[in-house]
Amino acid sequence: MRITNGMMINNMLYNVNQNLARLEKINQQYSTQKKFSLPSDDPIGVSKSLKFNTDLSKIAQYKRNAEDADAWMTETESALTEIETIFQRANELAVQMANGTYKDDLKNTKEEIDQMKEHLIQISNTTYAGRYLFSGFKTDQSLLDDDGNYAIPLTMNGDDTEIFQYNVGVSEAVKVNTLGGRVFGTYTTDASGNITEDFSSDVTSGEGSYLAEVLQKFSDALGGTEPVEDEIQNTIGRIKTSLNQILSVKSEIGAKVNRLELTQKKLDSQVQSTKELISDNEDVDLFEIVISLYKEENVYTASLSAGAKIIQPSLLDFLS
Numbered sequence: 001m002r003i004t005n006g007m008m009i010n011n012m013l014y015n016v017n018q019n020l021a022r023l024e025k026i027n028q029q030y031s032t033q034k035k036f037s038l039p040s041d042d043p044i045g046v047s048k049s050l051k052f053n054t055d056l057s058k059i060a061q062y063k064r065n066a067e068d069a070d071a072w073m074t075e076t077e078s079a080l081t082e083i084e085t086i087f088q089r090a091n092e093l094a095v096q097m098a099n100g101t102y103k104d105d106l107k108n109t110k111e112e113i114d115q116m117k118e119h120l121i122q123i124s125n126t127t128y129a130g131r132y133l134f135s136g137f138k139t140d141q142s143l144l145d146d147d148g149n150y151a152i153p154l155t156m157n158g159d160d161t162e163i164f165q166y167n168v169g170v171s172e173a174v175k176v177n178t179l180g181g182r183v184f185g186t187y188t189t190d191a192s193g194n195i196t197e198d199f200s201s202d203v204t205s206g207e208g209s210y211l212a213e214v215l216q217k218f219s220d221a222l223g224g225t226e227p228v229e230d231e232i233q234n235t236i237g238r239i240k241t242s243l244n245q246i247l248s249v250k251s252e253i254g255a256k257v258n259r260l261e262l263t264q265k266k267l268d269s270q271v272q273s274t275k276e277l278i279s280d281n282e283d284v285d286l287f288e289i290v291i292s293l294y295k296e297e298n299v300y301t302a303s304l305s306a307g308a309k310i311i312q313p314s315l316l317d318f319l320s
Contacts, residue, residue, distance in 0.1 A: 012306075019303045023296040030290065034282050045281055052278045058170075059274065063267045065166040069176045070260045073253050075128040076178050080250045082123050083183070083211070084243065086116050090215060091239045097222070098232045110222040117215040121148055124184055124209070134180035136162025143180040148212025154203040156181045168263050174256060183249055185210030185242075194234065199245055214238040 028037060036042040093109055124134055124144040131139035136154050145151045155162050156179055165173040181203045187195040187210040195217070197210045214235065221231035 012303075016300070016303045019296070019300045023300045026292050026296050030284075033284055033286065035284050036282070048281050049278060052274055052281065056271065056274045056278070059267055059270050062168050063264065063271070066168040066174075066260055066264050066267065069166040069168065069174055070257060070264070072128055072133070072176050073257050073260070075126070076133050077250060077253050077257070079123050079126045079133060080183065080246055080253070083120060084246050084250070086120055086123075087211075087239050087242050087246065090116055090218065091236065091243070094218065094232055094236045094239060098229070098236065106222050106224075110219050113215055113219040113222065117148060117212055117219065120212060120215065121146065124180060134178060134183060136177065136179050137164065138162075144184065144209055144212065148209045148216065150180070150186075150203050150205055150207050150209065152203075153205045154179055154181050156200060156202050168260070168267075172263065174260060174263075178249060178253065183246065184212065185245065187213055195238070197238075197241055197245075211242050214242055 025041075036045055039046045090113065093112065097109065121144050125142040126133045132142055134143045135141055135152060138152050141152050143151060162177075162179060163175050164177055165175050167173050181201070182199055185197050185199040186201060186203055186207050187197055189195050195210070195213055199210070217231060217238075218235045221228040221235065
């Protein structure tokens with residue numbers, strides 16, 4: 001077979017272009033410091049990167065959920081601390097009244113108790129990010145009205161319990177909200193006018209709050225010219241019951257917050273490990289890529305030099 005000049009030139013150009021393509025690819029990897037920029041460069045590597053980045057997005061969402069849950073429960077814990085402060089002060093006043101220390105200042109003590117009740121109602125309607133903390137699923141509605149009665153019903157038990165959960169992991173969820181019935185309770189009144197607390201039953205709209213009623217009965221006991229001794233003693237017991245319930249709920253929230261802190265640390269660790277996997281899959285070895293770049297540059301330069309020697313001047317070059 002006769003080897004023509006055109007065949008030699010075409011073959012040379014093909015090989016030179018191949019060398020140039022490899023040089024361009026290595027140069028692109030050097031400039032981007034990534035092993036691939038198109039799926040065709042490394043289909044398996046691209047598939048792995050898509051999976052790793054999807055995992056990273058999920059972890060980022062779990063982190064946002066954990067941060068929001070932590071903020072919600074921190075706000076709830078703060079509200080409970082305020083309620084605890086109210087009843088600690090109410091307990092001090094009740095003990096003083098029972099000992100006769102402030103019997104000459106009934107009016108001022110009664111006014112302070114009334115203010116405590118008003119403040120308690122305000123705390124019951126505390127919001128976080130525009131959502132009521134203690135209203136269950138009805139986060140756009142306040143819990144108690146101005147008289148200390150429930151403005152909304154609450155399902156405390158069964159499958160319809162108004163507790164919402166945040167996903168903070170692949171198979172991990174945390175219960176975020178605290179139902180108002182667990183904190184403020186309801187009550188029943190016997191024939192003697194004594195009240196019995198209930199912090200677990202479903203709440204109906206218009207039903208009275210136990211905590212608000214404790215303060216109201218304390219205020220009523222101070223309303224006459226002499227404090228009602230028996231009612232003051234009953235008030236001390238009711239305040240103790242209220243404080244025990246508040247501390248119990250605070251303990252539950254504290255345990256959840258501690259768990260969330262551990263979860264957030266775990267998520268931070270997962271973010272770091274996933275980023276390392278992405279880096280290992282995508283990033284080039286800079287030392288290796290520099291050596292490859294110099295090698296391909298030398299190959300390309302050599303191919304141009306060899307091609308110049310292959311293409312010898314023809315008769316037409318001399319005639320032109």
